[in-house]
Amino acid sequence: MTNLQDLGLAYRKAKVDLYYSSHASLDDIANYEENLHSNLSLLQEKINGEDEAWVTSPEFIGTWTLVTKSVEMDCWAKYKKENGGGLIFSSPIDEWQHALKALAEKEVPEKPKAEFRIMARCSLDFHVLSTLWMLEVGQLFDARLSECAYGNRLRRTQDGKGINKLSLGSFQPYLKPFRDWRDKGIAAMRAALDADKKIVALTADVSSFYHELNPGFMLNPSFRKEILGIKLNRRKKKLHRLFIHALQAWAAATPLKKGLPVGLPASAIVANMALVELDRCIEHQVAPIYYGRYVDDILLVMENGAGFDSTLDLWEWLFDRSNEMLGWVDQSKKQVRFRPAYLSKGRSKSRVRFANGKNKVFILAGEPGKTLADAIAHQIYERASEWRAMPRLPRSATHVGTDLLAATQSDGEAADNLRNADALTMRRAGFAIKLRDFEAYERDLLPEAWAAHRRAFFRAFTQHVLVLPQFFDLAVYLPRVIRLATACEDFADLRRIIEALQRLCQQVQEQCDISVKAWHEKKSKPNATEMLDRWKGQLFSSVRESITAAFPPRLSKAGKQAWKTYMADCHPVIDLDAFLSWPLSVKSFQAQQARLFSLDLAHLPFRFIGLPKEMVAQRGIPAKKTIVGCDKAAELLSSAVFEGAQTVTQWIGFKQLPQGLPFATRPFNLPELFILNRHAYLEATQDDMRAVVLSVRGFELGEKTPLFDKNNVLQVPDGVTPRKCSIAVSSWQTSLDSWTASVMRMPDPDAERYVRLCRLLDGVIAQPRDSRYLILPELALPAHWFIRIARKLQGRGISLVTGIEYLHASKSRVRNQVWAALSHDGLGFPSLMIYRQDKQRPALHEEQELQRLAGLEMKPDKAWKTPPIIQHGDFRFTMLICSELTNIRYRADLRGKVDALFVPEWNPDTETFNALVESAALDIHAYIIQCNDRQYGDSRIRAPYKDSWKRDVLRVKGGVTDYCVIGEIDVQALRQFQSSHRSPAKPFKPVPDGFNDAMDHRRKILPLGE
Template sequence: MVNIGPSNWVITLTDAPLLSIAKYEEKLPENLLSLLDRLNGVDENWITENAFLGGWTLAAKSISWADRKKFHEKHGNGLIFSSPEDEWKHTCELLAKTTEYKKPEAEFRLMAQVSLDFHVLSTLWMLEVGHQYDANLTGCAYGNRMRRKLDKGINPLSIGSFEPYLRPFRTWRDEGIAAMRTALAAKKKVVALTADVTAFYHELNPDFMLDDRFNQKMELKLSLEQQKLHNLFIKALKAWAETTPLKKGLPVGLPASALVANVALIDLDRLLEQQVAPLYYGRYVDDILLVMENGAEFQSTIQLWEWLFKRSDEKLGWTDGGKTAIQFNPDYLDGSQIRFTNSKNKVFLLAGETGKTLVDSIAHQIHERASEWRALPNLPRSASDVGTDLVAATQSDGVAADNLRKADALTMRRAGFAIKLRDFEAYERDLPPEAWQAHRHAFFCAFIQHVITLPHFFELATYLPRVVRLATACEDFEKLRKIIRALEHMCRSVEKYCSASIKSCPEESPQEDAAVIERWRRQLLKSVRESVIAAFPPRLSKAGKVSWLNEMEKEETWTDLWPIADFDDQFAPTIKGIQLDQARLFSLDLAHMPFRFIGLPKEMIAQRGVPHRKAVTVLNDVSQLLPSNIVDGVTTLARWIKFNKDLPRGLLFPTRPFNLAELFVLVNEPFAESSQKDIQAVVLALRGFSLSEKMPCFDGRGVLQIPDGETQPKQTIAVSSWKTRLNSWVASVTRTADPDYLDRYARLNRLVNSVISQPKGARYLILPELALPAHWFMRIALKLQGRGISLIAGIEYLHASKGRVRNQVWAALSHDGLGFPSTMIYRQDKQRPALHEEQELQRLAGVELKPDKPWKSPSPPVLQHGHFRFAILVCSELTNIAYRTALRGQVDALFIPEWNQDTETFNALVESAALDIHAYIIQCNDRQFGDSRIRMPHQDNWRRDVLRVKGGIEDYCVTGEIDIHALRQFQSSYRSPRGPFKPVPDGFEINHDRKVLPLAG
């Protein structure tokens, strides 16, 4: 997705070639002015010219074999091959010896490759005309809805034209399941129908959007300029269709096509909502889910459909006498074929306890799959397990349905592989390549053996570019060459053993098999080449350079595998040439590594894919391209990340802009009132919305106010027992490679996953002092945010200039100041080193600990997170009696991350602090020393430890609950009541903001 645009709108691109986008964006003003002149001109012939329309390509859909059953009946089904490649080869060799059976059919999906001008025009149409159609859709249409502001007006500055797909999809699915559960709980019989339109985009004629009757129904109000734009856009859609073998349909890959397709089914929505009056009806693009009370006692799919036909005013009916498909045929869709094929429809008859069991089973599978996505990557203990895991994730048997509609094995295999690939992409970001090389090579070998083989590749082809990027970014050029060779071999196998077809292509205009396969092959290798460029390291290691020269920079690689005719003349397949192209893509935020990584602190992100700042391209004058408020916000952001003169293109038109949590890291004083206007300007420029006044900010009394939902009387704290080995500590001090890197990463992910998966959940997770590297923090924090868990963790030493290091605790705290759940990052320095810490830092590395941000007052900072008020002290800071005195009456709890061997001394300090501060003390020490606990000032001595842990050979968490409301009730009395807490100490005064109504006697 790429954002480019003039002063009042934003364009969204999907599936456009990266190098084409780069070429267009590098001359953006000229290209936009040229298009504007054509739009305003009298001549409209340009709209049907190939230069504007672009072209089309093919993507692998599936390999089917009509005679499979017949073949296996004769040749048997008991021969089992360990190698999918051997199984395919054996079957094809048997087929080649006879003409009795049809060849397997390789089916391809036609995809649009329209020009960038077409993308610009279509987005302009969406923002000027299309949003009016979208506004007519009711809430039952969940997918592909345009982004809007709170007042329901269109948001021209949003990232992308449509709402993110995941939340609407989950809402569509979950509300359907909830409707079934509610009805079954009321002892009703339920019938649920799921169906989708066959080849929806390919069979839709956009002429209906020029139909006066339809537009009157939509209450469309267009100016003369908008009417002209509307006519040009529909004309372009039809002209593009004529350039394809299908001679019909919408361009798949053009975002505006999704809006056109959504609106085409508006009468279906109205019919099912108003005439059927179901318990629930929802549509996600072309997938429908209908839940009704089964009062008619339906016994078959046909009965249900015919019952619906009678209430459809003849808009629904059978397509033929065989009753194999259903046609939706409203008066405005002449020339379109909107069909629901019976073989893909499902009807669920649910009643009583068995109905509840089935719905619960589906909901359980949804939860299990969602849990896999929520979890951090689980690195296999041995590289030998990688292939086994990949085969298990992509196997055909033993998979369970994760929703009502797509209860098929293919969907599960894709999801399983996607999760594994996501894990390996996380390893690439979090770990140095040499640390996990064996695991990665095992993954590539399994990918070649089990995925780049027929028929499996057609099911998982969409993931190929990501695997190629992974291999390139990690300098695995030997494996990359093997992947390319395997692709070439697979393409030849398709050509030799398969017939070819294009989905929805009319029978009267068949395409030659060889031409279809060759077009697909060329597109496949183009995507490989583009992925290599996007992910190519700006600085190759010595071994990586040798590997590239030996494996990739050979004439046969570039001529036999990737014909020069496929590429532009400027491309040079040399290390320097590819690095120049990678830097070009990076500057435009089109490379594998997001452009924003150049601005994040180096300790937070690996710099392997980030070119030198000198390679970044900038724009000098953007006043004619973007509105002033956007330019102001980007200018502020550029200043934050040390681009002080010109504005980088990657900031002006980002594809993956800074998230809110990262912005809190970039700003020097993110919570000062003086910074709020700058943050608001940057968020508007990057994200397209204005911040509310509820953003985290220090109040007049120096308390950091963090709005976060409703008042919670109790808080649940997960206290970790986590071990950082001494060698890891030394490596951090001396800035050398951590010998425990891989095992430590795997242990940490397992620990966090155990917290995420806890059935009752925790509100906070605390890790010890110096617990993890800074570049692991953000990924973990955002994962925990998805479960509503805030993270407080000690960060490894951050090295600054002049022999100084920082010892910081970072807190990723949830907040709802944006109107939706988000995360802010708070960073607090240890103000002075412990005595032994100071000595060891000097002895090992000659460095000294100095805080990046010394406290502005002698008192520790206080945080008000929602209703919960707490402070953080780092290990030896607890020994400072002035800090403890300053916190008395000010906080509900005190968090203390520690790396502390002197547990006996700290035992006395913690027990004393709980009584004299009169608050909950949450102490988290490294596991090798132990004594992590939650201590409270309870009147009964034996109840003062809410939890306490020590020792063990595995990392783990223990969860405890603290009742801050009960503590405040106790402290708000003029005289301490009899219980349940110890009386407040002499001189104790509760802060006014913590006072609540005391408990009656």
């Protein structure tokens, strides 16, 4: 029997899967979740009942909609080839009109063809049932796939044996499997070429894969038992039957009368299983150097022993080894079909074809082969570098349009894989990178700080993307652009975007022929009016939901006026449903936004309401009183989820469990959980921490969690630290005006500060010599920039140590803290932990200025008497903030305990500190890493070397731009030197008197013999 908690967990996963799909309806999710207990109870009754016909009802299967695929301009390309194509237009609108006119004047008039694809809009009940099927039955099928199938694999437990029921979302994140599939293929090619082998590489993909598959084969007993060896008990057989019958009923209700529902995540499991015999055939009968399949894309690398010299030769060689599963579709030999027995009969009959036009065969040998493989690898690295980079906008708003045009045009792009130079994929990637940069600015800066760039972006978007044929390629990004405009109160631009969309819909209707992907050739053409009505309904529903999700809970004065001027009378008349569902007032939009926010469906994640206010912009966060509580949560959730969620509820100061916490789409990440729990690294809080991580993230914290040991050393496991450690010391300036603004809680007057920071960090990320640490000065960063930057640096294996702008507490108090984002591997995968340390007392001038400017007093959140020590991997260090270095007690306490001391500073008195740093290096006998504000300089790494000329490993001062210098410290050499009873002659100065008595025995290693 299926119980309510099974369905609660299934809904929890289904919600995340659906939220991240391309065309999810936020309203559908919200409406379902507002009566979640009732809806799941009714579904439970149906699943456990005797009747099975309900899965074929229209209410259960839902409906279908249309989304853009492409505008086919083959007729225009042919015309230009015949009549000369030298005419170039700067305006895409002018070029479109010219093309229409030229095609209309031909002897046989033609029109461009607007092609759409059918997408599922299934009921939420269907989504929950299909996710339950994945957890109970689908995972048994998924487990039968070999490792050569990379795409759409289910999330499993760390040992890989069972399904992870508590993780949010059903599937592994797509990016790493995709990169593994591609990169392993290229690495296999390179390795074979290095071994002087002649190789052949084949890439191919299935045409209209989902639309041509019928799921009936999944009910075939011989497929399940004989081919896959899966046995199902009575309950699972019933669940399997219900799910497959629902898929078949959905297909029967669409115009295609076939196919899998695109947009239902569980379809991916069925699609993967359809090709299971193809995988086995190639792996066992062909025995290639490499074979990998990512959904319907295959990459095959094998030795060219047979001396292939054409694509036909290669395919026919494969046919001979495929047990008749592969063959030509017909005598023209233009398409290859895959037809195993289980896809050939009755309701299972499916059409799986590799179109030869899309297939490519590479015959590689010797140096030219290596050159090609290297060129492909280089293109991949270049594109990956763009994604790794910090957000960056053009220096001048006038260049935004140029940038966007360059990112979205298809000419001159290189391919990043072995397939045809896929211009569309590259164009989308180029646009996605630009849009990501604008979204980062929206999160990190106030709207007024970068308004000119944004206006230029929306203008360019309207001129170059909201036009035919370009829009059909980039339509998937429209909701994100609308959210950006709404969140920043750019209502004039929002109105222009909506009007451009209305014009575009009119153009498609009047100027294009309409087609639907995978439409049966023998059937009459699709009804253009019906198809366009469905598409426009979906399009403007998405527009409305995007505006609602991002609508500011509190409009500024200028925002209120802009809404009144440009949007108050905006009611797109597409159909009656769209008109009636469009909110009529600002308050109506804000109420809807608060509702979506409560359910973690809004533009800003729900978790932001629980983070410290300095860490996230408050613009999109509604009042706490609007937050909806989660009724009957204990009945819907397992105790593992419920108890952890209750603990987080207490941490973030809510009395009742909010709905957006246990049913989150974007849950707290690990660094944020370390911030929420002030005592995260104490032994006493570990049970709570384990319960929370299991509930929120779906995995168990192991024994290697960062923790203070009995000697009060924070242990952060991070593998074996290399003998030498590179440290990037920044020369970064925060202006006095920015400092004053942070004290006064006013907007930062330095508009260039964020741009300068991104440029500085890009320099660190791009360095060929990887740094292990980056240090920035005291008070260098606003807290809400920290996690984004730390995670970017983590991608390059760099840990961050930086001073954070004053954190304002109650009763006119502020904190001055240094934060360290440290990489760690104690969870079985690369992760990031955040440690925060308070400056215990203000410097004299700092104390005076805080009082003079704002009547503030600096008090630590956590007091300590002995400087806390961190062991990161094998590397031991501590941090002191500026004037704390003058405390002789702190320096004495550190003697023999650390390898290095990090000192972020904002210090004009460099002469005094020069003597302190030089002295500390010798009496603590450690590396001193001092990072001062660029205005004053003297940032350095000081070492206790015997030779005086070696002691400044690096030292920088002055300059008008921000920069980083990388220095290297030899931790092992220092420890070997200090581990001798009597100091050796070199390379360091002898340890000071009494050092051996203070030396921590856990730092001792085998000394060098002389």
